[in-house]
Amino acid sequence: MKQSTFYSPSSSGLDLSELRAQFPILKRSMRGKRFSYLDNSATSLKPEMVIAAEQRYYTELSANIHRGVYEFSEQATVEYDQAREKLARFVGAGRNGSIIFTKGTTESVNLVAYGWARKFLGPGDELVTTEIEHHANLVPWQEACKATGASLRFIPVDPDGSLRLDELDEVITERTKLVAVTAMSNVTGYMPDLSRIIEAAHAQGALVLVDGAQYVSHHPVNVSSLDCDFLVFSGHKMCGPTGVGVLYAKNEILEQMDPLIYGGDMVTKVRRDQAVYKPLPDKFEGGTPNIAGVLALSAAVDFLSEIGMQRIAEHEHGLLEYMVERAELVDDLVSYGPTELGVRGGIFSFNYGDVHPHDAGALLDQEGVAVRTGFHCAQPLMRVFGVTGTVRASVYLYNTTDDIDALIDGLKRIKDVFG
Amino acid sequence: MSLEADLYQEIILENYRSKKNRRRIESATLQAEGANPSCGDDLELFLSVHDGIIVDAAYDGVGCSICCASANLLCDSLHGRSIGEARSILEGFKGMLLEDSVPEFADDISDLEAMQGVKHYPVRIKCALLAWNTLEGLLDGVQ
Ligand SMILES: Cc1ncc(COP(=O)(O)O)c(C=O)c1O
Numbered sequence: 001m002k003q004s005t006f007y008s009p010s011s012s013g014l015d016l017s018e019l020r021a022q023f024p025i026l027k028r029s030m031r032g033k034r035f036s037y038l039d040n041s042a043t044s045l046k047p048e049m050v051i052a053a054e055q056r057y058y059t060e061l062s063a064n065i066h067r068g069v070y071e072f073s074e075q076a077t078v079e080y081d082q083a084r085e086k087l088a089r090f091v092g093a094g095r096n097g098s099i100i101f102t103k104g105t106t107e108s109v110n111l112v113a114y115g116w117a118r119k120f121l122g123p124g125d126e127l128v129t130t131e132i133e134h135h136a137n138l139v140p141w142q143e144a145c146k147a148t149g150a151s152l153r154f155i156p157v158d159p160d161g162s163l164r165l166d167e168l169d170e171v172i173t174e175r176t177k178l179v180a181v182t183a184m185s186n187v188t189g190y191m192p193d194l195s196r197i198i199e200a201a202h203a204q205g206a207l208v209l210v211d212g213a214q215y216v217s218h219h220p221v222n223v224s225s226l227d228c229d230f231l232v233f234s235g236h237k238m239c240g241p242t243g244v245g246v247l248y249a250k251n252e253i254l255e256q257m258d259p260l261i262y263g264g265d266m267v268t269k270v271r272r273d274q275a276v277y278k279p280l281p282d283k284f285e286g287g288t289p290n291i292a293g294v295l296a297l298s299a300a301v302d303f304l305s306e307i308g309m310q311r312i313a314e315h316e317h318g319l320l321e322y323m324v325e326r327a328e329l330v331d332d333l334v335s336y337g338p339t340e341l342g343v344r345g346g347i348f349s350f351n352y353g354d355v356h357p358h359d360a361g362a363l364l365d366q367e368g369v370a371v372r373t374g375f376h377c378a379q380p381l382m383r384v385f386g387v388t389g390t391v392r393a394s395v396y397l398y399n400t401t402d403d404i405d406a407l408i409d410g411l412k413r414i415k416d417v418f419g
Numbered sequence: 420m421s422l423e424a425d426l427y428q429e430i431i432l433e434n435y436r437s438k439k440n441r442r443r444i445e446s447a448t449l450q451a452e453g454a455n456p457s458c459g460d461d462l463e464l465f466l467s468v469h470d471g472i473i474v475d476a477a478y479d480g481v482g483c484s485i486c487c488a489s490a491n492l493l494c495d496s497l498h499g500r501s502i503g504e505a506r507s508i509l510e511g512f513k514g515m516l517l518e519d520s521v522p523e524f525a526d527d528i529s530d531l532e533a534m535q536g537v538k539h540y541p542v543r544i545k546c547a548l549l550a551w552n553t554l555e556g557l558l559d560g561v562q
Contacts, residue, residue, distance in 0.1 A: 358458055358483035358546065359427075366422045375459050388459040388481050417427045418484075 012315035022047040033368025036403040041394035053299035057292040083298035092222030100284045104245035105213040106136040108232035113140035115257040123149035126175040131380040137211040161188045168200045176206040183215035188337025189347030220309040240300035244293035261286035316346035319395045346395040357389040367410035425536030435484040440494035453553030464553045473497045490550035496528040
């Protein structure tokens, strides 16, 4: 296994040692080795300022929002609303769209599946998705179709896990009401040409939901120029806390949608037999929200914006190129996803010889390397690849070539055991 | 405590690679499927039982080394044993991994003890138990 000198971490202009110092967990070792965290697609590590923001809510405010008349409640309400505006700016939402806070991507998809799809779809209608989706962007649509009599169709996929957009016209027709597609595969990092899909969908009068769970945390996003109708993503994959996520949607659509959660906080007037709901966005946020989580997510957006999403994307791309280059020199390593790296984010899925991914992951763990193994909540894509699972390494802004070296060098230990 | 000493011992790797019991028994009298949805392990277990004696046992499917080694050991340990004996081996094996109990397997099946190290790796216990849980389901169906 030869060392490559292709990528230097400084080429993106990030000061890695300064950045890494802001992530307390990076000071820990794992199994007595340097901690190489390569499971960023599952969840990201958290910088000090995000942890501090979450804690600050409990130590300084600890009040419910939209309710109290006292100072701390007022301040919590103001900060919560400011967080919403910050998220709106972060994804380029103009005046015509809103940010709804949810508990994550999965809940955001379900909000659309219940509040919109079940209300507006019927027999004869079609919902289009793909085989490369995370189960979160597939199962809710299967259920919505069952409930409404609509049918589910799939944009054809190539053996390398990329979409055959040339055949879009055959799948997206006047019967299509919604296209639900990922902006970045959580298995291969493949990023389909969203503009092309959105254009084809809109030409048929269909709406488009973009699953940004993987993309938003690593790339600049502008929903206004992209013109998607829904964008869903999770805070915990973008340096934010668990338990908070976002549904962005155009206001004209939100106005027609039903809430998913009914109860307090989302109503203006309640009588014995009926209630009047608050206007956007509150009607979709029944109950006490994850206030600490929202404030911490807001801090995460500050953290990411300070660095710059474009620089983060470039840094990760450099790491992907480095990983691919080192992996190419390893015998018996099979990787998945398009070979054209320009359409990929920083995710690298592979199998090593005929070693089961679980065994590979367990031995890498002994080397301090954290990877994900299994089918990554994407079983239909595993079938496309003809495997039951893969080992997945995924990078973020704080990763260095040392992490990738630890992974590739760790393969030696696997070889020693499994030959 | 190293992974190689606990989990990936030669005896486990041998059982993982062994193809002896890795097959389907078309004439099986008992058959069931077991899966661990979180890791994708998916096995089918086959038993041929005649006059209360297990005359053949085999498994087929996909799984990690721990899962397959455990399934192979299970099949070996059941050959020629009665349903009642199978139940007590099953109990002994689960007790060894889940309750820290000291296993007392017959000499000819003492290889089962090699799986003991798995209990130090909580996420792998379910790999080691997949075939055994499947067996439990099968035996529960036998009067
Ligand atoms: C592409 C994609 N969509 C959806 C999800 C689900 O996100 P969450 O579990 O935060 O709801 C994930 C997370 O793994 C993902 O990678």
